[in-house]
Amino acid sequence: MSTREFTCVVCPNGCSIVVEVDDDETPVVTRVQGNVCKRGESWARQEVENPMRTIASSVPVRRGDFPLASVRTSRPIPLTKIREVMDEIRKVSLEAPVEIGDVVLSAPAGCDTEVIATRRVRKVG
Amino acid sequence: MSGAKKSIPAVRRDVVVIGGGPAGLAAAVAAKEAGCGDVLLIERDRILGGILNQCIHDGFGLHTFREALSGPEYAARFIDRFRELGIAAMEETIVLSLSADRVLEVSTRGTYQRIEAGAVILAMGCRERTRGAISIPGHRPSGVYTAGAAQNFMNLENIMVGKTVCILGSGDIGLIMARRMTLEGAKVEAVFEILPYSSGLPRNIQQCLNDYGIPLYLNTTVTDIVGKGRLEGIRVAQVGEDRSPIPETGRYVPCDTLLLSVGLIPENELTREAGVEMDPVTGGAVVDDSFMTSVPGIFACGNVLHVHDLVDWVSVEAAEAGKFAACFVREGGCSLPSPIRVRPGSGVRYTLPQAVSGERNLTLSLRVSAPWRDRCVVVRDGGKEIVRKREMRLHPAEMIRIDLKKEAVSGCSSLEVTVE
Numbered sequence: 001m002s003t004r005e006f007t008c009v010v011c012p013n014g015c016s017i018v019v020e021v022d023d024d025e026t027p028v029v030t031r032v033q034g035n036v037c038k039r040g041e042s043w044a045r046q047e048v049e050n051p052m053r054t055i056a057s058s059v060p061v062r063r064g065d066f067p068l069a070s071v072r073t074s075r076p077i078p079l080t081k082i083r084e085v086m087d088e089i090r091k092v093s094l095e096a097p098v099e100i101g102d103v104v105l106s107a108p109a110g111c112d113t114e115v116i117a118t119r120r121v122r123k124v125g
Numbered sequence: 126m127s128g129a130k131k132s133i134p135a136v137r138r139d140v141v142v143i144g145g146g147p148a149g150l151a152a153a154v155a156a157k158e159a160g161c162g163d164v165l166l167i168e169r170d171r172i173l174g175g176i177l178n179q180c181i182h183d184g185f186g187l188h189t190f191r192e193a194l195s196g197p198e199y200a201a202r203f204i205d206r207f208r209e210l211g212i213a214a215m216e217e218t219i220v221l222s223l224s225a226d227r228v229l230e231v232s233t234r235g236t237y238q239r240i241e242a243g244a245v246i247l248a249m250g251c252r253e254r255t256r257g258a259i260s261i262p263g264h265r266p267s268g269v270y271t272a273g274a275a276q277n278f279m280n281l282e283n284i285m286v287g288k289t290v291c292i293l294g295s296g297d298i299g300l301i302m303a304r305r306m307t308l309e310g311a312k313v314e315a316v317f318e319i320l321p322y323s324s325g326l327p328r329n330i331q332q333c334l335n336d337y338g339i340p341l342y343l344n345t346t347v348t349d350i351v352g353k354g355r356l357e358g359i360r361v362a363q364v365g366e367d368r369s370p371i372p373e374t375g376r377y378v379p380c381d382t383l384l385l386s387v388g389l390i391p392e393n394e395l396t397r398e399a400g401v402e403m404d405p406v407t408g409g410a411v412v413d414d415s416f417m418t419s420v421p422g423i424f425a426c427g428n429v430l431h432v433h434d435l436v437d438w439v440s441v442e443a444a445e446a447g448k449f450a451a452c453f454v455r456e457g458g459c460s461l462p463s464p465i466r467v468r469p470g471s472g473v474r475y476t477l478p479q480a481v482s483g484e485r486n487l488t489l490s491l492r493v494s495a496p497w498r499d500r501c502v503v504v505r506d507g508g509k510e511i512v513r514k515r516e517m518r519l520h521p522a523e524m525i526r527i528d529l530k531k532e533a534v535s536g537c538s539s540l541e542v543t544v545e
Contacts, residue, residue: 007327011187014327014518036517053332056181056195057308058280067283070181072195079336086308100201118181118195 001030006047008040017044052076056118057089059104064096064121071104075113084109096123135228135239139163139454140447143220143229143395144248146175147436148427148443150203152246155447157210161454165240166207166214167231173207173214174200175250176273177436179280182301184328188437199436223395225420243454244422246446247396247410251389251428253298259387261293263350266357272298272386276305285309287382291359292316293347295323295330297434297522299386304333313339314380317361319346319368322496324388324522326434347383348375356381389432399423406475407431413463414481416446417453421460424450431477431490434524438490461485465537470505472497472544474521483535489527493519493544501545502527506537519544 002023008015017040020031029045046052056072071092077085088108098121105115140156142149145168153166172178177185180196187193190202207214221230227242253271270278270286276298278284290311292299295318303313316334321344323330334341342361348370349360358379362370391409402411402419409430410418417424426446427439453460461482467489469476476491489504497519504512504527511533516525527542534540 007331009328009331016327016518051336053336054183054193055308056183056305058181058283060283066281068281070195070197070280072181072183082308100198119178119197120201 004048006044008035008043010037010039010043013037015040019044019048021048051079053079053082055082055085057086059089059092059094061094061096061098061121063123063125064094064098065124066119066121068119069094069098069104069121070118071115072118073108073111073113074116077109077111077113081109081111085111085115089115094121096121133237133239135241137241137243138165139243140165140246140450141227141229141240141242141244142166142246142248142447143223144168144175144250144427144429145170145173145214145216146248146250146427147177147200147203147439148250148429148446149175149246149248150200150207151440151443152248152424152426152447152450153212154203154206154210155444156246156451157212157447159448159451161451164212166212167218167220167229168214168216169219171217173204173216179273179276180301181280182305185436188435189440196436203440220395223399223423225400225423227422242422244424244450245399246443246450247393247418247423247425247429248427248443248446249392249395249429251391251432254385254388254390256385258390259385261347261350263359264352266350266352266355268352268356268381269350269383270385272296272302272384275302275382275384279305279309285311287311287380289314289380290382290384291347291361291378291380292384292386294318294385294387295325295341296386296388297325297329299384300325300329300333302384302386303339304337307337307339311382313337314378315339316341317345317347318343319364320344322521326522327520346370350383351377356383359383389428391429391432393429396423396425396429401425404431404475404477404479406469407477411479412477413460414478414485414487415449415452415460416442416478417449417460422450422453424453431475434522438524438526442490465534465539467540467542470541470543472500473502473542476542481534481540483537484531486531487529487534489529489542491525491527491542492523493521493525496520497544503543503545504529505541505543506539511537511540 017034058068102117177196177200183193185199218233363374410425426443463480
């Protein structure tokens with residue numbers, strides 16, 4: 001049994017959540033305190049058992065009015081998978097035009113997410 | 126203003142918005158939606174959206190859209206609405222001057238124009254404090270950037286700014302760049318913060334530092350910058366209660382890049398030129414509960430008024446300013462006398478607006494002066510309590526907003542806001 005303290009990142013309230021964890025092999029949450037809302041509780045459980053994050057990056061665009069299109073994961077991915085997903089994002093390059101929401105990668109590193117463009121890049125020339 | 130310039134005839138516009146970032150966009154959209162047919166937005170960059178364009182991380186729009194958007198996506202929602210409404214925009218245009226009678230001199234790619242505005246909305250945003258602003262001693266090598274400049278290089282220009290990075294200041298932009306540079310393969314050694322607490326949002330400490338094992342050293346600052354051509358390293362030391370470095374705690378940290386995330390300053394050169402009364406604490410204008418400054422017909426909103434924590438609040442506040450500016454033009458000046466002064470009391474750094482009419486519902490924005498847990502923010506008229514709001518956590522990095530009903534404020538002589 002151990003106690004862990006987190007800053008909740010679900011919303012800007014940033015609650016300080018104290019979680020009691022049963023550490024037998026795979027950690028299991030036994031008690032959650034300090035959260036204002038229910039989303040905080042389920043987040044804290046997930047944060048112990050399998051923390052998830054959204055990540056953002058950018059990829060080069062050929063013949064665009066900007067050299068880059070920003071991208072992000074459409075759904076959170078496991079924190080432990082970020083390196084692998086970044087490695088896949090780094091291999092991508094696009095051709096203008098790019099629209100917001102264009103899917104740049106599907107299921108990178110086997111994660112249940114898409115990587116989508118978050119900037120419109122117009123074609124030039 | 127020279128005689129030759131004055132002889133150039135001025136174009137007449139109803140509402141002129143200066144700045145095309147989130148504040149300017151929301152203000153322009155709201156002015157148009159409030160029935161003002163002639164709105165003009167002036168932006169110095171070649172695209173609209175302002176600094177949101179380089180903020181590619183997610184988390185924007187949680188309050189407004191109930192989803193976590195990136196900066197460019199959040200901006201696009203407002204730009205699309207702006208275009209739908211057919212609002213005029215002048216890009217690559219800089220405002221050279223603004224007078225108290227609302228005459229603007231503007232320049233677009235070498236051309237010159239005078240504009241007479243029915244109302245002006247100031248939405249120029251803010252800029253970062255630099256190394257000069259905080260007087261860090263030492264050599265002057267390359268490799269020292271403000272966090273936002275590095276963000277611009279990496280996210281818009283595709284230029285990686287360094288490999289081994291230290292960050293001074295725990296402002297949100299610095300924290301976000303710590304994560305960004307780590308993801309792009311740099312080694313971020315540490316973040317140093319002179320204060321005893323972080324000046325960034327808790328969620329950013331967690332997601333940008335803790336997730337990647339980047340240490341945050343509080344009560345610590347940079348005492349020397351070493352390197353002739355390129356930065357080679359920095360000296361850091363802990364500070365005492367007076368915030369001056371304690372020499373025996375000094376150590377050397379090798380790095381090729383130092384990012385500064387040490388605060389933002391509202392960009393108010395035009396505001397001052399127009400003779401607007403300023404608030405020394407916010408660094409922005411003094412406004413009433415219609416966001417009008419001390420100069421009739423000149424309104425201010427967004428980060429040029431006070432630096433916000435979340436863009437959602439910028440949009441909300443700017444929309445109010447836009448609505449009132451449209452009303453000012455429509456009714457030939459509908460501002461109400463605002464005799465009720467609002468003052469920050471114990472534990473409160475500033476409050477905004479600084480004067481209210483008592484004739485409208487309004488939202489007080491404020492920041493506290495230190496972090497606390499489980500306190501109340503109390504608004505009083507003399508000895509009489511108007512509103513008491515319990516807050517689980519109070520942090521100087523986070524803005525607090527308190528809604529006040531017209532009925533509660535009407536008839537008050539002055540308001541004081543305290544933390545108890």
